[in-house]
Amino acid sequence: MDVIVGSESHLEQMEKLVSSWYKDGTLPESFIWPPDSRPGKLAAAPSCKNIPVIDLGGAEGGDHTYIIHQILEASQEFGFFQVINHGISDTLLSDTMSVLKEFFELPLEDKASVYSEDPQKSCKLFSSSVNYDAEDVHLWRDVLRHPCHPLVECLQDWPQQPSRYRELVGTCSTQVKKLALNVLELISEGLGLGTGYFRNELSQNLILSVNHYPPCPDPSLTLGLTKHCDPNLITILMQEDHVNGLQVFKDGEWMGVEPISHALVVNIGYQLHIISNGKLKSSEHRAVTNPCNARTSAGFFVAPSYVCVVEPARALVSASNPQLYKSFQYEEFLRNFNTMVFEGKSEFAMESFKLQT
Ligand SMILES: O=C(O)CCC(=O)C(=O)O
Numbered sequence: 599m600d601v602i603v604g605s606e607s608h609l610e611q612m613e614k615l616v617s618s619w620y621k622d623g624t625l626p627e628s629f630i631w632p633p634d635s636r637p638g639k640l641a642a643a644p645s646c647k648n649i650p651v652i653d654l655g656g657a658e659g660g661d662h663t664y665i666i667h668q669i670l671e672a673s674q675e676f677g678f679f680q681v682i683n684h685g686i687s688d689t690l691l692s693d694t695m696s697v698l699k700e701f702f703e704l705p706l707e708d709k710a711s712v713y714s715e716d717p718q719k720s721c722k723l724f725s726s727s728v729n730y731d732a733e734d735v736h737l738w739r740d741v742l743r744h745p746c747h748p749l750v751e752c753l754q755d756w757p758q759q760p761s762r763y764r765e766l767v768g769t770c771s772t773q774v775k776k777l778a779l780n781v782l783e784l785i786s787e788g789l790g791l792g793t794g795y796f797r798n799e800l801s802q803n804l805i806l807s808v809n810h811y812p813p814c815p816d817p818s819l820t821l822g823l824t825k826h827c828d829p830n831l832i833t834i835l836m837q838e839d840h841v842n843g844l845q846v847f848k849d850g851e852w853m854g855v856e857p858i859s860h861a862l863v864v865n866i867g868y869q870l871h872i873i874s875n876g877k878l879k880s881s882e883h884r885a886v887t888n889p890c891n892a893r894t895s896a897g898f899f900v901a902p903s904y905v906c907v908v909e910p911a912r913a914l915v916s917a918s919n920p921q922l923y924k925s926f927q928y929e930e931f932l933r934n935f936n937t938m939v940f941e942g943k944s945e946f947a948m949e950s951f952k953l954q955t
């Protein structure tokens with residue numbers, strides 16, 4: 599059925615957005631996760647002081663080799679690290695985060711033009727997941743998702759409000775892409791793949807996914823985002839200051855990733871795990887909610903083009919390091935990943951791409 603933007607049924611659909619009704623103070627049953635995937639007592643998840651914070655300030659000077667060493671070590675052990683002195687100005691990051699938060703605070707009518715339940719639509723605001731009507735349990739989040747590349751082609755689909763949205767998110771996404779390519783260059787060098795290994799179809803796409811988690815009456819029973827690894831190449835995540843929520847699974851327990859002002863979180867996606875022939879790790883992570891503050895996070899997902907062929911780098915395969923994954927088109931991986939996520943089996947998303955060794 600076609601739904602006309604701003605029509606009564608379109609606005610009714612928008613009432614699925616958690617931000618439109620959370621103030622009634624209830625946690626509906628449809629948001630209560632089974633006991634084995636609930637966060638339970640949040641106090642049990644210590645804020646992780648161990649996720650490395652890497653100063654990229656000297657990457658082009660005398661610290662170059664040391665920084666590569668830190669990035670490789672963090673990517674092998676944690677699959678996550680934070681970066682500071684990354685070259686993106688504090689003002690741009692703060693202003694972009696403000697405009698993203700403002701977007702979610704707009705009245706429903708002002709968000710109606712981007713709200714959509716159509717899985718094919720590339721720029722859309724929705725609640726929980728793209729499978730809202732078919733999923734058993736909902737996530738306590740609203741999401742605004744859209745491509746950021748090529749900028750001139752996608753910009754016209756982005757929200758027009760707040761008025762500085764396009765300008766700030768456009769500038770920020772361009773700079774985040776540049777940062778991601780710099781980090782990938784350091785990884786490429788660290789893996790012994792030379793220069794420019796990722797500067798092609800492997801890093802062609804950039805998708806922004808903004809998560810908004812309103813305050814939740816009982817964070818122990820629900821989740822903002824269930825455990826998953828990111829399917830793409832590498833993710834650069836901006837998280838709001840002072841509000842915890844991101845957790846990484848490490849050594850059998852969930853650990854919080856502390857928000858650090860103006861730092862960015864870097865997360866190794868499945869494609870980088872595969873290209874490194876298992877050397878770099880993709881870690882499971884999730885987002886929990888809290889009763890006091892809304893939290894907004896913005897993930898910039900750098901991904902291969904859909905037709906790009908992905909496989910372990912030849913230079914990393916040898917008799918003593920047999921090839922662990924077959925080669926495939928990224929589109930095929932993504933289709934399988936999305937099905938697995940929908941079936942609640944995302945931890946098995948890699949199975950059909952593994953080679954018997
Ligand atoms: O909200 C967060 O910090 C996590 C977001 C995330 O993991 C994702 O969007 O894939």
Ligand SMILES: [Fe+2]
Nearest residue numbers: 826827828883
């Ligand atoms: Fe993620």
